Amino acid sequence: MTRSGARVAAAAIVAVPLLGYPLVVAADGARFPSPEDCVKLASPGETGELDLVFGRRATTTEAERLLSRVQGVGYVDAEVRGDGCGRWKVLYDGITSYEQGSSSVAEARGAGLEAWLEVEPS
Known part of the structure; x- marks a missing residue:
């Protein structure tokens, strides 16, 4: 050859x-999967496992930067995880009820963070 x-x-x-x-x-x-496949917003009364999500980023470096900011306002157990669609999300997964999650969303927003509740992927 x-x-x-x-x-x-x-x-x-x-x-x-x-x-x-x-x-x-x-x-x-x-x-x-599309980005919409990776996000399932929690509805009032949701009984499944819930995550308090602070944002998604394209790179781990960007996600780690957001994580530092999130931990800096008190969410010390927050972490970075892949979302299954090629992005990285910053989240806290210790949410046990929709009511607790709603309170946490309000608290996070009061601290200047973007936050929402998602159903934890299965």
Whole structure:
């Protein structure tokens, strides 16, 4: 095999899976999750596991910056987790009821943070 033939073969080994996988998945009817698939806002009276979410960021560095701010106002047990859609969310998962969560949202907003309640992903 010539040197240029080897390069073409190497490029094909890399390109075929990168292009083929999304086509196979799409043809099968599956789809990649959208940002909306990763957020399920809690409704009043929600009885499932709840998270107090302070925001989502594109990189861990941005999320860690937000986490520092959140911890700085008193949410010391807040943490950064992947949201399953390629983003990083800053959250506190110690919410045991919708009422407690609503109170925590108001408290966080009073401290100048953006916050909302989400149903914890299963």
